[in-house]
Amino acid sequence: MPRIRPFRPGDEPALADICLRTADEGVDATGLFEDDEIWAQIFVLPYAARHPDLAFVVETDDGRVAGYVVCAPDTREFEVWFATEWWPRFAERWPRPDEERSRQDGTLRYAYGRHAGAEPYGDAYPAHLHIDLLPELQGQGWGRRLIDTLVAALRERGVTGLHLVASSGNTGALAFYTRLGFTALPSHEGVQAFGMAL
Numbered sequence: 001m002p003r004i005r006p007f008r009p010g011d012e013p014a015l016a017d018i019c020l021r022t023a024d025e026g027v028d029a030t031g032l033f034e035d036d037e038i039w040a041q042i043f044v045l046p047y048a049a050r051h052p053d054l055a056f057v058v059e060t061d062d063g064r065v066a067g068y069v070v071c072a073p074d075t076r077e078f079e080v081w082f083a084t085e086w087w088p089r090f091a092e093r094w095p096r097p098d099e100e101r102s103r104q105d106g107t108l109r110y111a112y113g114r115h116a117g118a119e120p121y122g123d124a125y126p127a128h129l130h131i132d133l134l135p136e137l138q139g140q141g142w143g144r145r146l147i148d149t150l151v152a153a154l155r156e157r158g159v160t161g162l163h164l165v166a167s168s169g170n171t172g173a174l175a176f177y178t179r180l181g182f183t184a185l186p187s188h189e190g191v192q193a194f195g196m197a198l
């Protein structure tokens with residue numbers, strides 16, 4: 001039986017792999033960008049680096065990490081750190097595209113545009129999360145258990161609300177968050193945000 005455990009240093013390659021293999025609206029994004037690593041350096045590794053104590057993984061019977069939830073408890077603080085300390089390290093490797101000619105350009109421009117208050121959801125729901133499971137673990141309650149684990153850890157710290165942003169095309173994820181009791185929030189085109197008061 002797989003089990004949930006706290007993240008530990010050394011899990012990063014597995015987290016990056018899971019992120020890539022679920023990044024295209026829930027399915028494998030391998031080869032979509034010129035460099036597959038872009039996804040993880042935006043959507044999972046900065047969270048595990050900044051808040052390792054709020055990252056949880058699902059470990060399979062044979063000891064592989066096949067799912068995770070990561071979180072920023074204070075979105076404003078996290079976005080400042082991302083913009084000033086995390087993302088500038090990639091400026092030479094992945095320069096800011098002048099225009100959006102491809103999906104990769106759009107994702108890089110999003111990363112360069114991140115700053116405190118860029119998204120409104122953090123005001124009412126200060127924390128935000130990212131969750132991904134490999135197909136072998138999906139549909140068996142691990143997503144629900146990971147969110148329960150994270151919510152308990154956030155409540156213990158006195159965090160008052162949690163949000164996330166999903167692609168509107170990721171219908172499975174939209175059904176999942178609704179089922180778990182998140183409220184759909186007014187969102188930009190192409191995405192759907194959800195919030196939950198803690």
Ligand SMILES: CC(C)(COP(=O)(O)OP(=O)(O)OC[C@H]1O[C@@H](n2cnc3c(N)ncnc32)[C@H](O)[C@@H]1OP(=O)(O)O)[C@@H](O)C(=O)NCCC(=O)NCCS
Pocket residue numbers: 022025026027131132133134137138139140141142143144145165166167170171172173175176177179180
């Ligand atoms: C989305 C995801 C995290 C959900 O986790 P999961 O373990 O598959 O979901 P669970 O088995 O815990 O389901 C919890 C509830 O949501 C519902 N649900 C989950 N996926 C669903 C789907 N695709 N369609 C309809 N309902 C769904 C389940 O029926 C379940 O309801 P119940 O507990 O009342 O029976 C997981 O499927 C996943 O990682 N998908 C690929 C990556 C992804 O899309 N990540 C989210 C990006 S925003």
